[in-house]
Amino acid sequence: MAGLRFKICGLTDPADVPAALLAGAGYLGFVFFPKSARHLTIPDAALIAGTVPEGICKVALTVNASDAELDAIVGGVPLDMIQLHGSETAERVDEVRDRFGLPVMKAVGVSSEEDLPKLDEMGRAADQLLVDAKPPKGADLPGGNGVAFDWRLIAGRRWPVPWMLAGGLTPENLDEAVRLTGARQVDVSSGVERAPGVKDADRIAAFGAAARRLG
Numbered sequence: 001m002a003g004l005r006f007k008i009c010g011l012t013d014p015a016d017v018p019a020a021l022l023a024g025a026g027y028l029g030f031v032f033f034p035k036s037a038r039h040l041t042i043p044d045a046a047l048i049a050g051t052v053p054e055g056i057c058k059v060a061l062t063v064n065a066s067d068a069e070l071d072a073i074v075g076g077v078p079l080d081m082i083q084l085h086g087s088e089t090a091e092r093v094d095e096v097r098d099r100f101g102l103p104v105m106k107a108v109g110v111s112s113e114e115d116l117p118k119l120d121e122m123g124r125a126a127d128q129l130l131v132d133a134k135p136p137k138g139a140d141l142p143g144g145n146g147v148a149f150d151w152r153l154i155a156g157r158r159w160p161v162p163w164m165l166a167g168g169l170t171p172e173n174l175d176e177a178v179r180l181t182g183a184r185q186v187d188v189s190s191g192v193e194r195a196p197g198v199k200d201a202d203r204i205a206a207f208g209a210a211a212r213r214l215g
């Protein structure tokens with residue numbers, strides 16, 4: 001398989017796009033979740049996504065969104081994929097794919113072995129899996145918390161669809177995370193920020209360099 005592909009998630013500024021592209025990102029994520037510091041309005045997301053060249057996958061990240069909310073997002077922003085990051089069921093994954101005609105990436109939070117069957121279930125339903133850390137107790141956000149899970153839990157596990165490792169990744173720990181899990185796609189948000197919702201071009205470049213070394 002080709003080199004390590006990565007997604008920079010939670011872009012909030014138009015200047016984040018060239019930084020991510022220069023680093024070699026293959027996916028860019030836009031967060032639609034008002035409690036998040038990375039939340040974008042539809043016009044702001046349209047402005048940023050509109051600058052992304054063809055061939056780079058633009059992902060809308062939503063949490064238990066209704067059809068009406070998804071209608072507004074998909075109707076207002078140029079997108080290539082929908083990420084479902086809430087408690088959506090396999091049936092909802094199918095519904096969203098059918099209604100919007102876009103591939104669906106389903107996020108599953110992992111903190112113990114008990115979470116692994118969910119990965120298998122969603123690996124049969126979704127077009128891609130995002131294998132993320134479960135949020136800490138009491139967290140406001142179901143993802144983007146900058147925490148990692150025990151990567152050994154998924155060592156050697158595979159699913160029938162492409163999957164991405166996420167949760168607490170940084171330029172510094174990417175090597176170990178990939179070595180332990182065998183991931184060929186990864187996702188990062190907090191690890192390339194200087195403050196919640198504020199991406200750091202130098203850290204994005206460092207993440208891209210770490211990904212290239214693993215490619």
Ligand SMILES: O=C(O)c1ccccc1NCC(=O)[C@H](O)[C@H](O)COP(=O)(O)O
Nearest residue numbers: 009036143144145146167168188189190
């Ligand atoms: O990033 C957010 O603010 C967010 C809000 C609500 C649901 C999910 C969210 N992020 C999901 C992602 O795909 C993150 O990139 C992923 O959880 C990894 O985040 P991090 O641990 O901060 O690198």
